[in-house]
Amino acid sequence: MSEQQKVATKGSRKTLEAARNTWKFIMQDYGEGHEHKNAGKPVVWSCATVEKELYYSMGLFPYYPEQFASLCAVRRKTKDSEKEAVRFARYAEQAGYSTDLCGYERVCTGYVINGDLSDAPLGGMAPPDMLVTTSTVCDVRLKWFEDMAQRLQVPLFTLDRPESVFENIMGHPKPHEIRYYRSQFEDFLSFSTEVTGNKFDQDRLNECLDWAYKTNELRLEILELRKNIPSPMGSADSFATMYPGMYCSGTEKAYEFYKTLRDEVKAKVEAGKGQIPNERFRLLWYGIPTWFNMSIFNYFEPVGGVFAYEPAYNPVPWPTRNTADPLTEMAIRTLSIGTSMGSRIRAVLEQCREYNVVGGVLAYLITCRAYYLPVLELARALKEELGVPSVFIECDLVDERSYSEAQVRTRMDAFSEMILKKTGAEVAYQTG
């Protein structure tokens, strides 16, 4: 790779107009949250994997500390100051939080310790009336939110989600698991009413779920389009556009966003236009992105490499609507997705086949157990079952102090050379 393409901690080059417009969407969303709070309406700080339709149906405006931490990873207070994520993480570390802990946790805990919640990018998250988290994905979210609740003296609700141990990517949850998870929704609704006075309205929830389903269908359609060769939409575009689907599911604005995105991707496919003019090999990005340096997703482009797929934040098919009992429907929807190591590894192998991936960049997020635990097994399975080689990138998700640019460049350069050599004769779809 030439000297001109230096890796730097900067934003990615996006190929889609909708991706470039997401920032506007995020700014508006943060602004709406502040207006909501200023109007005396309740705000929730929530972990990312809660069923968001619950919030909109209960008149709550949600902020997501994980997303907020990623926002802090790209913003500076002044041109010369360090990233906001680093500033906040330092406050947490000074208070005794280990540097081994998740960057999301350290950043948000430091933000809370700092005291002034408006002293942050986009004016920060509006002060919460409640915190909500789930037990799924990792232990940190549970303990981190508990800790923030103690610091902010704000009530916390935890949705306890039984893990789904299946042989495959999706499966059938057991009746008692569905009953239990459904009860968590009911308890949340009672808790929410107690804190805010807002009553649950099932029709309103069904309305939100209708938008969420329509949005999910669009997102699945986009995923299908992304299987095309050349790749019309890569991981840089996908990570940039995940916000509305991930954090505003259940709203009309999210649906409208993906309608525009789907149309744009579809037009590219019809025009035979890829992310880059000469696509030579397709890669998988496994893990949450290095939010402080999204330019990594363009790194292989000069040699014809594109990131065709990334498992994080992408949707799966949902069961059919059940308007008579939407809470059970939501429970089944969530519990049908396998969460065990086996399920997660199977899912990635399947996706590599579907997206014609020839190499994997495995972001070994040193502070994120959910992602680093399966990574060696995944690399082994990719190699043994699909003949797909991998390279590891080690760093935190938002704390750039853990990122070694030189090391990453060396590894990625060697990897691209190896892929080019390996695929030179094999890549049937080579257009360059």
Add this chain to the structure above:
Amino acid sequence: MEKTFARYAADRHDSVRKWKQETGKKVYGYFCCMTPEEILYAADILPVRITGTGEPLEHADAYIQSNACAFARSCLDAGLRGHYDYLDGVVVPNSCDIIFSMEYFWRTLVPRPTKPALIAGVDIKPYVHYINYPEKITGREVLPYYLEVLKGFKQELERSLNRSIPDVDIERAISVYNEDKVQIRRMYEMRRSDPPALSGYDAWQIVYAGLLMPKDEHAALLKDYLDDLRSDGQTAPEGVRIYLSGSAMDLVNAGIYKIIEDSGGQVVSDDLCVGTRAFWYHLKQDLPPLEAIARRSLGTACPRSTVTTAIPENRWAHIVNTTQNFNIEGAIFYVLKCCDARLSEFPHLRDKFKEELGIPVLFLEGDYTSEGLEQMRGRVEAFIEMIEG
């Protein structure tokens, strides 16, 4: 009898192998203290806690990244090296992210004694039994949910063993386990005196041995040992009275007790899963047996669990219970790297120790090696000197 405890602690594999050979009974390994051991015991199985070795890894590095919990990696390595080749089954509760992953690693990697018995793609005699333990340990639906989980576990076990496990046997197991808890509690009571009746290390060794040997045998031996101790009037050396809080405490990590004792301290109570959390909560014998087990299991106050109060404090309640009347002079948190739940709760608990109990706190982040422990010696000495004034 002290020798029996020490033998189980030091030569756990040989001791259990010998027991298995002599009795012809089955042995199951398990992770974490919320495992419903009583059901295994009722099925005439010896449940033994899986722990690591502290030796350099031979195989696990190929499967789990080096920054993951060194204890869990060592456990897996021991499994892959065949140290646990006498196990007839393994029980994995969902007790933290990394232990949850052991369901996959032990099922797919660790050699098992028998081939899977597949019927329609389902292994009817699984080697690894997974228990979907809830993270929330209070709330209106937690108990009914967990009871279903335990019923499922019991049925899976019955199918594997091709025998039923009647309630009367579970009730008998509960009574044996309760008797053991009574004796361990008695041992802790004897550590309230100054100096304590026995050292922190000796007490740990007794608790640890209890996780490896049949509970009835353990309870009987411990009763005799404590009777003798009382009549002899022996005590441990005097020392600064320390409360120890930390990650899984096996033979490797237990080196911290020696360092504390060498430095002039004496551990008199703890917040450990090989300690108070393993025995503090008795099983209610007036309840249906599975419910009694479920309630005990949900009462373990693991750092990873949470409760339904608006601002959860379940962990602090356990700490208050296990510090009261022990005249604690200092608290040492010995937490392994990657133990996220403990690392996350530490700053909050440290402040509570200082503000509410007036007890100074030392934090040590361990790497599960004896070398790493030795490097902490100076800090422990300084901490104890500071308390002594």
